[in-house]
Amino acid sequence: WCKGWNKDRARDGKYPGVPFQGEKDWQKYEVARRLKDVVHTIRAQYRKDWKSKELKKQQRAVALYFIDKLALRAGNEKEEGETADTVGCCSLRVEHIQLHRRLDGQEHVVEFDFLGKDSIRYYNKVSVEKPVFENLQLFMKNKDPTDDLFDQLTTTFLNKHLQRLMDGLTAKVFRTYNASITLQEQLKALTNPEDNVAGKLLSYNRANRAVAILCNHQRSVPKTFARSMEVLQEKIDAKKKQVEEAQEGVKKAEDEFKETKDAKAEANVEKKKKLLKRLEEQLAKLNVQATDKEENKQIALGTSKLNYLDPRITVAWCKKFGIPIEKIYNKTQREKFAWAIDMAGEDFEF
DNA sequence: AATAAGGACTCAGAAACGTAGCG
DNA sequence: ACGCTACGTTTCTGAGTCCTTAT
Structure with a gap:
C-alpha cells in the first residue's frame, strides 16, 4: 500500500x-x-x-x-x-x-x-x-x-x-535531440490550420513518420496488409459510387424545383446537397486513411513516439490546433506522459 | 592510465491478447 | 443476435548504451 x-x-x-x-x-x-x-x-x-x-x-x-x-x-x-x-x-x-x-x-x-x-x-x-x-x-x-x-x-x-x-x-542524446527537433519542424511545416481534424492527424502522422525514417524504425509488412488495403480500396470505390449517385440526386432535385418552384422541392434540394456533402467528406476521410496506411507500410511509429519524441511538443500542438490528445496518445501513453500533458502549454517550444 | 566485467536503464520489434465493428 | 476478423493495445524478451567498479 x-x-x-x-x-x-x-x-x-x-x-x-x-x-x-x-x-x-x-x-x-x-x-x-x-x-x-x-x-x-x-x-x-x-x-x-x-x-x-x-x-x-x-x-x-x-x-x-x-x-x-x-x-x-x-x-x-x-x-x-x-x-x-x-x-x-x-x-x-x-x-x-x-x-x-x-x-x-x-x-x-x-x-x-x-x-x-x-x-x-x-x-x-x-x-x-x-x-x-x-x-x-x-x-x-x-x-x-x-x-x-x-x-x-x-x-x-x-x-x-x-x-x-x-x-x-x-552519443544517444543526438538521437533524442534530432528526433524531437524534427518532429517540431515537420509539424510546423506540414500542419495546415484550414484542415479538418483528420487532415491534421495525417500531418501529425507524417511528421512522426519523418522521425521514424530518420531513426530507421522499421517493421515487417503486416501479413494482412495487402488484404486490408484491398478492403479499404473497395470501400473507397463504393463511396465514390455513392457520391456520384448523390450528385445526380442533387441535379434531379434541382430540375424538379425549377419546374414546380414549390417549397417542398426547394427543401428537397437542400437535403440532397447535405447528403452529397456528407458523402464527400466520408470519401475524403477514406482517401486520407488509404494514403496514411500505404505510407506507413514498413515504418514503425511506436518506438519514436514512446522513446524519442518530447511529448510536450505533441501536447502543445494538440492544444494549439484543438486536437483532442486522445487522438494521438492512448490511455497508457497518456499515463506515461501525464507530466507533459500537465506541463506544456500551446506555446511550448522544444 | 587503460581495459574488462557487470549491471541499471533504455530501446526494439513482434507475439499474444482483447475487443469493437462487421456481415 | 452471434461468430469472425481486423485492429489497437499489452506483454514479452532480447539487444544496445553508458556508467561504476575492479584489476
Whole structure:
C-alpha cells in the first residue's frame, strides 16, 4: 500500500526527494533541449576537426557527423561470436560503406549497408561534405573489408569528448535531440490550420513518420496488409459510387424545383446537397486513411513516439490546433506522459 | 592510465491478447 | 443476435548504451 500511496499522492513533485512520475523521461528531454543551445558550436567544432592532424580526432569528428546527421547509434564493441554481427557508428567496418564520387546527380555519396540493433538493416545513400568524403577515403586506405572503419575510435573516447562539450551529453542524446527537433519542424511545416481534424492527424502522422525514417524504425509488412488495403480500396470505390449517385440526386432535385418552384422541392434540394456533402467528406476521410496506411507500410511509429519524441511538443500542438490528445496518445501513453500533458502549454517550444 | 566485467536503464520489434465493428 | 476478423493495445524478451567498479 505504501507503493500505492507513493504513486498516487506523493509523486506529483510536491514532495522534495520523491521523484514525480516520468521524471527520468523529463530529464532525458531536458538534456536534449540543452543540446539545442550548443549544437551549433559542436558542429563547428567537428567541422574543424575533419582537418585535424591527429587521425584519432579526424575519426571522432566524422563519426560524430554521422551520429548527428544520420542519427546512428553509438556502436559499442561487443563480444564476437556470442552475439549477432551487428554494428553502430563506431563499430562500422570498411565493408559497410561504399564511396561514390558522384551518383544520381549528387556528389560525394556514401552508401551505407549494415545490420544495426536487432539486426535491422540500415540502408541509405547520403551526400556528404567533401572533407568527410576525403577523410573516409583516407580511413579506408590499405584496409581489408572486415577492418574497422574508425580503427582509432571507441565509444568511450567519443563520449568522454562529448561530456566535455556539454554536461550530460552522450552519443544517444543526438538521437533524442534530432528526433524531437524534427518532429517540431515537420509539424510546423506540414500542419495546415484550414484542415479538418483528420487532415491534421495525417500531418501529425507524417511528421512522426519523418522521425521514424530518420531513426530507421522499421517493421515487417503486416501479413494482412495487402488484404486490408484491398478492403479499404473497395470501400473507397463504393463511396465514390455513392457520391456520384448523390450528385445526380442533387441535379434531379434541382430540375424538379425549377419546374414546380414549390417549397417542398426547394427543401428537397437542400437535403440532397447535405447528403452529397456528407458523402464527400466520408470519401475524403477514406482517401486520407488509404494514403496514411500505404505510407506507413514498413515504418514503425511506436518506438519514436514512446522513446524519442518530447511529448510536450505533441501536447502543445494538440492544444494549439484543438486536437483532442486522445487522438494521438492512448490511455497508457497518456499515463506515461501525464507530466507533459500537465506541463506544456500551446506555446511550448522544444 | 587503460581495459574488462557487470549491471541499471533504455530501446526494439513482434507475439499474444482483447475487443469493437462487421456481415 | 452471434461468430469472425481486423485492429489497437499489452506483454514479452532480447539487444544496445553508458556508467561504476575492479584489476
